[in-house]
Amino acid sequence: MKIYTKTGDKGTTSLIGGTRVSKDDVRLEAYGTFDELSAFIAVLSDSESVERHEIEVMDKIQNCLLVLESCLALESQRDDETTRQQVKKYIPEITEADVKFLEDEIDAMNLQLEPLRHLIIPGGNILSSRCHVCRTVCRRAERRLVEMGREYEVDENIRRFVNRLSDYFFTLSRFYMKRVGVEEKPWKPA
Numbered sequence: 001m002k003i004y005t006k007t008g009d010k011g012t013t014s015l016i017g018g019t020r021v022s023k024d025d026v027r028l029e030a031y032g033t034f035d036e037l038s039a040f041i042a043v044l045s046d047s048e049s050v051e052r053h054e055i056e057v058m059d060k061i062q063n064c065l066l067v068l069e070s071c072l073a074l075e076s077q078r079d080d081e082t083t084r085q086q087v088k089k090y091i092p093e094i095t096e097a098d099v100k101f102l103e104d105e106i107d108a109m110n111l112q113l114e115p116l117r118h119l120i121i122p123g124g125n126i127l128s129s130r131c132h133v134c135r136t137v138c139r140r141a142e143r144r145l146v147e148m149g150r151e152y153e154v155d156e157n158i159r160r161f162v163n164r165l166s167d168y169f170f171t172l173s174r175f176y177m178k179r180v181g182v183e184e185k186p187w188k189p190a
Contacts, residue, residue: 016074016091030148031072033141038065040137044130054172057105061165067092068158072145076152094157102164109175119187122173125180131173138166 012020021028044050045058070091122132142162145154177184 016070019075026144026148026151027072027076030141030144031069033137033144034065034069034072037134037137037141038062040130040134041065044127044134047127047130049127060101061168064094064098064161068094068161071155071158072148094155094161096157099157099160099164102161102168106164106168106171109171113171113174113178116174117186120174121185121187124182124185125177127176127180128173128182131169131176135166135169135173138162138169142166 008023011023014020015027041058041062045055045062050058071093074091123129145159145162148154149159174184
């Protein structure tokens with residue numbers, strides 16, 4: 001199978017189900033930003049000193065992101081409802097259990113952290129800094145998701161999962177700072 005198809009040479013691509021849309025369609029912008037997030041997660045996961053459990057969590061997150069991207073790439077009811085229903089039965093969904101998984105991971109890390117008393121300036125440890133990159137890309141992806149939601153239906157579990165995901169990376173950044181014994185840099189307004 002060739003990696004290039006030439007079907008996108010004129011600036012369009014296909015949604016899952018076959019509907020062709022512009023490559024700058026709000027849906028592509030949304031799921032493309034989640035794809036970008038997944039690549040940053042790979043950089044974090046492949047970093048030195050990341051422990052096995054954290055790698056396993058990030059692997060699960062990346063799998064959830066592929067599910068999420070597939071859901072966002074599915075034709076909307078506005079495109080072709082019959083095709084959508086036929087294809088949708090083969091695409092997994094983000095579930096309440098996926099949201100709870102992130103909440104449990106956040107809660108477990110928070111048990112080992114001091115309560116947050118101030119805003120934190122990113123930096124001080126490479127793993128923590130990479131977490132902040134993931135967090136900010138996740139927030140951008142969430143903004144694209146909200147934008148997409150103005151025109152197309154977005155599942156509530158997807159919204160909740162994405163909101164928790166940025167919280168997960170924020171908490172993981174603090175966790176890495178504590179692990180290496182580096183003090184967080186509090187924001188001190190002048």
